[in-house]
Amino acid sequence: MLAVLVLALVSLSVYRFVETTLTAVQISTVSERERALTTAFFGYLRGQILTLPGTRAGALTGEPHRFSEVSSDELRWICGPGSGLLTRHATGEWLVTMTLKELKNGEQELGVRRQDIEGKRDAAWLPLFRGVRGFEVRYYEPTRKEWLEKWTDPQSRPALVRIKLWRDPSPEAYEVVLPVPVMTKTADGSQQPASNQLPGSLWKASDTQNPNLNLQIQ
Secondary structure, three states, X not given: OXXXXXXXXXXXXXXXXXXXXXXXXXXXXXHHHHHHHHHHHHHHHHHHHHOOOOOOOOOEEEEOOEEOOEEEOEEEEEEOOEOOOOEOOOOOOEEEEEEEEEOOOOOEEEEEEEEEOOOOOOOEEEEEEEOEEEEEEEEEEOOOOEEEOOEOOOOOOOOEEEEEEEEOOOOOEEEEEXXXXXXXXXXXXXXXXXXXXXXXXXXXXXXXXXXXEEEEEO
């Protein structure tokens, strides 16, 4: 009986150890997958903002929204077929709006709404990922030196764009600050990017609960 009891205790200890290890591996795998997805998302946004079309009026705008005390802002940009539109099977210029959409089960889905500039086609919704609890966009105005919750001036651009993304199950937000290039025309009429007036602009994505998630691209 004593031997059986010892064997049972050892078996129980081994079972709990294996169960704990498998749970930790599963949590780590999910965390890494979510981290990679969020990092790729911020990389996509960075690519679109850095390739805004020349001096195109209204190439970057945005409006704030809140639903049930949750940020659900809209970030809009103008682009052609390619990575910004997430398809090459299109022609002309398109207005892409990134925002949240509430599903029938109450879950929030982050995605983009694509509409051709001339309005000849119906707007199409393209989902990116679910499990999003909030999406906040702020715009840095260098003259006033403050963050604005919306940007509606088609003749100018903010110096920086700050984006916060809340994802389940983390209570904290991922955050990224992106520099916005200013385009100027040279003497021959070609367009070249001019550096921002603010020094030290960087791309930073960080999860305050995970200090290992820190990216910086000069």
